[in-house]
Amino acid sequence: MGPSERDDREALASSVWQRMFELFQSRKDELLAISAEVGLTPAHMHALLALDPDAPKPMGSLAADWKCDASNVTFLADRLEEAGYVERRVSPTDRRVKILALTDAGHAARDRLRRRMSEPPDALLTLTVDQLAALDGVLAALRSDEGA
Template sequence: MVAMERRDPEQDERLRSEIWEALYDFFMAEHERNLEAVAELGVSPGDLKALMRLAPGRGEPMRALADMWRCDASTVTWIVDRLQKQGYVERRPHPTDRRVKVVALSAEGEELRERMLRRLYRPPAVLSELSPGELAALHRVAARLAPPADQ
């Protein structure tokens, strides 16, 4: 017979809070490292968000970008104007609605996005300090925490 584990809801909540605080602080520190890494490529935080949300080979209407980036249309226009001036995005006609313009990554923008991803996905040095067992455990937990593919 398997012994049942006793659970203390308050202790569980404290533990979840401590874990989340540590993870959040870690991610914020890594976010700063990432901003510095892409700044070396001449990419601002706003550019980073835009370039990460534009999928290669697909155009997005300006209104959809405003919704996706959670900002107003004038901010999207400003960001797209800057990225277009740098040669990273192009405005194209919508395939079925001539009143709508879509924004798509240019070939240069796709190449920059790929370089950014290589920098952003470079593992932080602290992971090299973990043992193989710790890495395996972290990998299992991280896989369970990953958002569903449709998000």
């Protein structure tokens, strides 16, 4: 590959990235609106979505997964518990450990939230099926090469 091809690629990648960035900006306000709608702050909404519905985990693991301090997990869990969306279960093998599990209400709220969040921006829906398929195909190719 010659230097000009590399330059082309970098310029195109920058352009693509900037366009995606703008798309995200356009969605920001709506995310805030969703959080107001469900009565959760953005941080608690994010935490609810980040809980694995099938595998309740110790709070310490969550702090590691979420790259935040344990005290922050306590804070997030407190509010979600008050809202009735999670419960703390003492680990049967180590009484120090508390496992955070979604309640039935928590599962339902999380599902609703996921559906709302995965709704694409209106701008994407103005594309044709072919254009969307092209986007999807190229973006799918990324995932396997991510670490390259």
